[in-house]
Amino acid sequence: MPDEDRAEPAARSFQLLEIRSRRVGDWxxxxxxxxxxxxxxxxxxxxxxxxxxxxxxxLVVDLSDVAFLGSTGLSALIEVSDALGPTRLRVVASTSPTLRPIELTGLHQVLAVFRDLDSALEAP
Incomplete structure (x- = not known):
C-alpha cells in the first residue's frame, strides 16, 4: 500500500496557484x-x-495558504495598493513565507498587513 502522506508534499510543491474569490459585504x-x-x-x-x-x-488578499511569495507577487500587491489606496487594500500575511518578504522589502510600511482574515475584515 503506498504511503500517501509522503507523496502529498511532493505533489503540493508542483501545485498551480489557486485563487478563490468571495464577497463579504462590499469587500x-x-x-x-x-x-x-x-x-x-x-x-x-x-x-x-x-x-x-x-x-x-x-479588497482583502489572504495569503495565509501561500508557500512562497516572490517579487512578482509583491509587485502585484503594490500595483493594487496604488490603484485602490492603502485603506482599501488589506493583506493577510502571518507565515514566514509571506510576512518575511513583505517586511524585508519594507512593504509592511506601505501595505495594511494583518495576521488573520477576521482582523482584516474588522479593521476600520
Missing part, C-alpha cells in the same frame, strides 16, 4: 493558495485586475 476577499512566483504571478495579477474592474469598496 472582496481573494484567498490565495500555492506559490506566487514568475510562473504564477501573471495569474495573480490578472485576477487582481479583474477584481478591480468590479470596483469593490475594498
Amino acid at each position: 472582496v476577499v481573494l484567498a490565495v493558495r500555492g506559490e506566487i512566483d514568475l510562473a504564477t504571478g501573471p495569474q495573480l495579477r490578472a485576477t487582481l485586475t479583474d477584481t478591480l474592474r468590479a470596483e469593490p469598496a475594498g
Whole structure:
C-alpha cells in the first residue's frame, strides 16, 4: 500500500496557484493558495485586475495558504495598493513565507498587513 502522506508534499510543491474569490459585504476577499512566483504571478495579477474592474469598496488578499511569495507577487500587491489606496487594500500575511518578504522589502510600511482574515475584515 503506498504511503500517501509522503507523496502529498511532493505533489503540493508542483501545485498551480489557486485563487478563490468571495464577497463579504462590499469587500472582496481573494484567498490565495500555492506559490506566487514568475510562473504564477501573471495569474495573480490578472485576477487582481479583474477584481478591480468590479470596483469593490475594498479588497482583502489572504495569503495565509501561500508557500512562497516572490517579487512578482509583491509587485502585484503594490500595483493594487496604488490603484485602490492603502485603506482599501488589506493583506493577510502571518507565515514566514509571506510576512518575511513583505517586511524585508519594507512593504509592511506601505501595505495594511494583518495576521488573520477576521482582523482584516474588522479593521476600520
